[in-house]
Amino acid sequence: MGNRVPDIVPGLSAQRASFLRDLNYTSCISINLALSRRPAAETSFVVVPGPVSEGLFAIILEHNKVARRCPDGKGLCTMFMLNEWSVAHAEDDDETILAAMIGEVEKALPGIGDDIEFIRVIRWYPVLVYSHPGLYRKLGRFHAGRDRSARIHLAGSYNSSGNVNTATVTGERSARELVDSLEGRVPTSIKPTLAAAAL
Numbered sequence: 706m707g708n709r710v711p712d713i714v715p716g717l718s719a720q721r722a723s724f725l726r727d728l729n730y731t732s733c734i735s736i737n738l739a740l741s742r743r744p745a746a747e748t749s750f751v752v753v754p755g756p757v758s759e760g761l762f763a764i765i766l767e768h769n770k771v772a773r774r775c776p777d778g779k780g781l782c783t784m785f786m787l788n789e790w791s792v793a794h795a796e797d798d799d800e801t802i803l804a805a806m807i808g809e810v811e812k813a814l815p816g817i818g819d820d821i822e823f824i825r826v827i828r829w830y831p832v833l834v835y836s837h838p839g840l841y842r843k844l845g846r847f848h849a850g851r852d853r854s855a856r857i858h859l860a861g862s863y864n865s866s867g868n869v870n871t872a873t874v875t876g877e878r879s880a881r882e883l884v885d886s887l888e889g890r891v892p893t894s895i896k897p898t899l900a901a902a903a904l
């Protein structure tokens with residue numbers, strides 16, 4: 706998690722460390738529904754609008770997304786809950802969480818509750834950096850202030866919007882910039898000024 710990086714890398718400038726320490730992360734409760742049969746819907750991903758449900762934001766029909774996610778003829782459906790709902794219900798037991806949400810998934814997939822063979826509830830934390838207005842402007846300054854000649858280069862999805870692509874791209878970039886640094890190939894023009902490094 707980005708907010709824990711300053712404890713691992715104590716040499717960051719105060720401004721860069723402060724940016725990282727201020728990052729906070731979302732939570733998400735997900736429920737996997739193992740189904741005795743597949744719903745008629747052929748879609749793999751349902752995004753749930755706010756007016757339809759206050760807690761549920763996405764439904765994935767895993768058997769439509771990737772073949773062999775579950776036995777032939779059976780179904781696998783995952784429900785994902787919004788951060789605020791997930792935080793409020795993190796201490797609830799699995800049955801209470803399912804009971805609160807089964808009506809929400811039935812709005813899109815009527816009758817699915819009758820076909821549940823078993824469930825798995827997961828309480829995820831951390832999920833993604835909690836974005837708010839101004840975050841990406843600060844992130845741009847944080848990024849511009851990195852020292853390309855350093856021997857430590859940061860990677861991870863907190864370096865942009867949180868996803869696997871970001872994690873991969875920032876990892877590749879950090880590796881590239883580290884090799885450049887170790888081989889003395891950092892152009893003078895992109896070495897940060899003292900002022901920029903302090904960002």
Ligand SMILES: Cc1cc2nc3c(=O)[nH]c(=O)nc-3n(C[C@H](O)[C@H](O)[C@H](O)COP(=O)(O)OP(=O)(O)OC[C@H]3O[C@@H](n4cnc5c(N)ncnc54)[C@H](O)[C@@H]3O)c2cc1C
Pocket residue numbers: 706733735829831832833860861862863867868869870872
């Ligand atoms: C439920 C859920 C659904 C998601 N869905 C998607 C999706 O559909 N598409 C998508 O693109 N992204 C999705 N994401 C986001 C994506 O998974 C993350 O953004 C991405 O995995 C972050 O990668 P990372 O390498 O930055 O961090 P991580 O994958 O968290 O890796 C950090 C690693 O560091 C290790 N670590 C921690 N502390 C230390 C330490 N002190 N010393 C050594 N090792 C340490 C951890 O064990 C971990 O292996 C989802 C996330 C969640 C939780």
